[in-house]
Amino acid sequence: MKTAETFSVLFRKYPLVRAASVLFAVVFVLGLISIITYQARKIPQIDSITPSVGSPGDLMVITGQNFGTLRGTSDYVEVGGSRITASGYLEWSDTRIKLLLPSNVQDGLVVVSTKTGKSKPGFFANEAGIPVEVLPDTKTTLPVVTSVSPETASVGQLVVLTGTNFGTIRSRSKIFFMANLPSGSASAEELSFIEAAEEDYDYEYWSDTEIHVRVPNGAASGQVYVQTEKGSSNYAALNVKSAVGTKKYSDKKTYLIHLNADIDNAGSKANTVVSLHVPRPVRNSRQPFADLTECSPEPVFENYQNTVIHQIEFTRTAARKINLAHSFVVEDYSVQTEINPKNVKPFEAKNRVLYTAFTKQDPLILSEDEDYVSMAKSIVKKETNPYLQAKLIYDYMLENFSVLEKLREPGADPKDLLRRKKGDAFDFAVVYTTLLRALKIPALPVGGILVDSDLHSFSHWWSEFYIENFGWVPVDVVLGAGLEYKSFKNLEDPRTFYFGSLDSQHIIFTRGYNEVKPTLSDGHSVRRERSFALQSIWEESSTGTVNYSSLWNEPVIAGIY
Incomplete structure (x- = not known):
């Protein structure tokens, strides 16, 4: 109270106090207005x-x-x-x-x-x-087949497909023909068809508007279509028939196959790469489905020249042991042929690549060797019919050679069979194929496994020969000669059956001798002779000193369906 009275006296007595008080009041009011204005001014x-x-x-x-x-x-x-x-x-x-x-x-x-x-x-x-991907107009990029000429053809005959959007080069494009399989047997729609086979040199010419292709082995009357990276074409009709005979597929079996290998590094003096070529079951008319379902470790290539490729690096400081495990699912059919020998003619299209490829000599089939040539000619004498020639060679071997139950050692010469008059399944398949090629009959050895009724499997070899306008004919000489094995079905006459027919217990890993190309430059390669796959390279190691061991196990049948 005294403070207020004192301020009142000072305010009346001194002009300076009055001026200061007025200034303070003005500043206070302006500050209050500024605060209110700032609070009201809200930025969006x-x-x-x-x-x-x-x-x-x-x-x-x-x-x-x-x-x-x-x-x-x-x-x-x-x-x-x-x-x-x-x-x-x-x-x-x-x-x-x-x-x-x-x-x-x-x-x-x-x-x-x-x-x-x-x-x-x-x-x-x-x-x-914003840039976006322009989707192609499938109506203008899908292949279209407008005609097939001739409309009726036999296996091996050249047909011409005309149309559009086939592509200027074939690349990965394929042509599919209706497969000669039992009705309703395919596990997926595409398995009702078989592809024209590169290994049989079926593709001969490819352009954007015209394709020349041969009707593949195992094709049947029905549809044909072209598949490119853009998609599949329309179906076109093709009638497949032959005056030579018929081929029937039946008794499908689906196998689950395990194939393992162990690699043990005992010590390298330098860093070294080991490359392994693991054979895969092939796909063809008898095996329309053969797929790698599991693989450990991850391969470098899942399919290179029909092998799975693994590359393993060993260092000089660390010893390693690696197990390579593979699982395959394979569908296998029996095949039976009925041929009218009167309609079989000597091969006419001798300029065809299949003919030259499968009648010439290779590292396994020494068909130019004079001992084979003279023996083949002495067996067939004046017979010129290739089917009857093949039958004469077959009968001669069954009557003059005996089968060894035990497999001969790796490196043994199959030609010993001519002199010793006895040999194993490998000897019989190689010699039979060689004698046919010496007569200029297209033929090849087949390597794979034979599965008995107890689901035991073991390496096995047989042969195929080719008849123009008909296709491949299977022959298992040693089973025809009486090699003991537990078949799923008892055969009354194995000798007759195994010339031209085969059961669905033969699983194919290689058809012909597979000349695998090396993956390592200046490397050291390893072969496995008398094995279930006929291939030139199984293992490679890079240059330098490496000390490792490998154990390849026989394929094991883990299941059958």
Whole structure:
């Protein structure tokens, strides 16, 4: 109270006190006005923009804060540097703005501006300016077959497919023919068809509008189509028939096969790479499905020249032991042929690649050796019919050679059979094939496994020879000669059956001698002779000193369905 009286006396007595008091009151009022104004001035804030990518005419919704309850004349939204005109706003509230994007909207920043200031920007992208993948027009890129000529053909005969969009080169494109399999036996739709076989040199010419291809072994009357990277063509009709005879597939069996190998590094003097070529079961008319379902460790290539390739690096400091495990699922059919020998003619298309490839000598089939040539000619004498020649060779071997139950040692010469008059399944298959080639009959040895009724498997070899306008004919000389094995079905006359027919207990790993190309330059290669696969390389090691051991196990049948 005394303080107030003292201030009142001073205020009346001294002009300076009165001036200071007035100045303080003015400053106080101005400060109070500034605080109120600052609190009332709230900058707009953008929380979301929907859509962030859009097109002219789209509805844009901006949510946030401090937009104002009503849009004033100085309030606006700017998109990509352009202000939205008054007619573009559908809604404006303190937390949401709706507007229509104009026809000239561009990519850029989105800003809300009011009398209190501008928001921090968001971003909008015009959909028209974003690069997208243009999907091909399948109507113009799918292959189309317009005609097949001739409309009736036999196996091995050249047919011409005309149409469009086949591609200027074949690359990975394929041609599929209806398969000669029992009705309803295929496990998937594509297995009702078989592909023209590269190993039989069926593909001869390919252009964007015309394809020359030979009817593959195992084809039947029905549909044919072209498959390219763009997709599959329409079906075209083809009638397949032969005056030579018939071929029947039946008794399908599905096998689960395990194939393992162990590699043990005992010590390398330098870093070394070991490459392993693991054979795979082949796909053909008898084995329309043969797939690798499991593989450990991860291979470098799942299928290179019909082998799975693993590459393992050994260091000089670390010893390693590695197990390679593979599982295959294989569908296998028995095949029976009925041939009318009167309609079999000597091979006429001797310029065909199949003929030259499977009548010439190779590292396994020494068909130019004079001992084989003279023996073959002495057996067939004046007979010129290739089917009857093959039968004469077959009968001669059964009558003059005996079968060894035990497999001979690796490196043994199959030609010993001519002198010793006895040999194992490998000797019989190689010699039989060689004698046929010496007569210029296309033939090849087949390597694989034979499965008995107890599901035991062991390496086995047999042969196939080719008849023009008919296809491949299987022959198992040693089973015809009486090699003991437990068949699923008892055969009354194995000798007759195994010339031209084969049961579904023969699983093929190689047809012919597979000249595997090396994967390591200047490497050391290892072969496995008299094994279930006839291939030139099984293992390779890079240059340098390496000390390792390998154990290849025989394929094991883990299941049959």
